Amino acid sequence: MLIFRPVEMRDLDDLVTMAGSAGKGLTTLPASAELLAARINEARDSFEQRNAPEAGLFLFALEDTEANRCVGISGIQARVGLDEVFYNYRLSLSVNASRELGIHVRTPTLHLTNDMTDTTEIGSLLLDRGWRGGGNGLLLSRSRFLFLACFRRCFSGKVFAEMRGVSDGRGRSPLWDALGSKFFDMDFAEADYRSVAGNRSFIAELMPKYPIYLPMLPEAARAVVGRVHQQTEPALKMLQSEGFNFNGLVDIFDGGPVVEAFVHNIRTVRDTVKKDVLISRKPMVEEPRGSPVMICNASFRDFRVTRIPANWLRYDVVRLPPEVAQALLVESGDQVRLAPLKEGAVLPTDNNEAGHY
């Protein structure tokens, strides 16, 4: 069984291994045991409410209970830009026109902004290669939205994700080569690493502050502004199907797009329903049927998500075998939230579809 739960220090070794094999460009999860341990501590402080909720970093582990190991991670940063400055470029348009000469020129322009300050960011998603496919990635990503749905007051009304931008096999970014490298005496990977390592003040000190006129950059650089890395396209599609859209901001280093959605418009949040748990004393004899459904408990500190077959749902309750209830830390009568794992799927709403009990 795959369980989505708050990260713990015992996950550190698995995470270091995963991050090390992930390659460059995963900007919010450093492949360093020291940095990862610091992140885990921060996340523990957040779940145990030793941090102010708005300063919270919520990292979740996907645990395979049979393999007894952590096979994935994803995260939510409650607010960005609180104790550091959070930068993006806004891809905007300048139009210069001369009526007298009949000239109308459109110049795409990058403006340095801090527009995402105070907004909730989702990121840090990484799934072990051996567990990819079968909807595991969806579970790892979408479970976060159940957490958002349960504890909305801890987060901003808008949520965003920075998507990885285009770089080649050696980690070279065309935008960095044409722009960032002219101002930073370092290569893309190093700048990226330093940025992730939490020391971002160098960005403010070295970045160009005036707008950048895109036509002055080479074609290769212009072409990647607002484009995602090929490997990130599935993640982008997934977020788009949740209702996320490009908001006009791009990463200052590699030009990757920022996508955002209002929490109340996120599909998983919108489709979520509440039901009471009924722990089945008898063995569940029916074959699992229907599209898988995510189910979560209501605990902030001990949040749990897993997936169950649709035919476990009833009109007002959800029947769970004892081992699933135990994994979710729920008992009969507890309220749980449910949402379809896959887009286009709907939760069964009546007895006819779900069968009798």
Added chain:
Amino acid sequence: MWLVRPVGPEDLNDVLALAESREVHVSSTLPASQDLLVARLALARNSFLNADRSGSHRFLFALEDTDTGRLKGVAGIDARAGNGQPFYNYRRDALIHASHELGVSRRVDVLYPSHALTDLSQLCSFVIATGLADGDAIELLSRARVLFIADHRESFTSELIAELPGAQSADGAVPFWDSLGRHFFDMDFATADHYSATHSKTFIAELMPHNPIYVSLLSEAAREAVGQCHRLSGPTCDLLKREGLAATDYVDIFDGGPVLKAHTNRLRTLVTSHCVELHGEESNQGDLCLIAGGQGENFRCTLAPVSTSLQGAARVRPGVWQTLGLSPGDPVRIAAL
């Protein structure tokens, strides 16, 4: 004999021929178009007639070979750069991007749009016939303007600028323009230059980028062109530098050519010139000097051997007075060549 005198409408054909023959573009201040030149020459005539009153005068001088009566060069002074409109430049400035944390420091060159030079007096519109680029004639044409300024000092500002044509490759491309202006004006350099001469500066205000430009984002050729003058403008540049004009942080917005600047009262020709009384002498003695006299429309300047006396008299051949349109006893201003 070489004579520098005011240009008037009757010089149209000669000026047009010079403007068309030039190898270097002259930043649009001397358009090679008959209609525009007619207006420009009329303006010059009017400026000379009113030279004693300050205003946006645009003086234009001709270098004439008195033996043939042909014009061999033209040079101008705009009393107020921009002539009542904004005068555009980029000012090259530097920012230090330094990170204490990383221990790095980098100088970042930036071009800021500027109107700071608007309304300063400007030496401009310099063009001289091929073959005269080194010699006495070019020096006469360039420095005669300073003698005019000396004699009409109240018409000019306390600082004086000169724009030099910027770098151009052998095939005629202007690298600074191609890397910067072209993206915003959506036209080639020649067209922009033409519009600059024929239209009000409104189109520049409308089309030019408003934000500062990072030099490091320009092409390599454009970066090299910032503040560099055209290879054929070397002699003109040298003359201006000897006159005391020095490079500034300002460059032309179209071609990146340099803007030179000086305090008007410290121009070498102005400082070293003397006001003396003109007298006749039959021999060709003395040092070759620039000798200028006459006010406004009657201004003339030529090169002649002059022997000076301690009493403030300059003795020249009678032919020189006639060329200058003066008589013995008239005041003149002389400067050593």
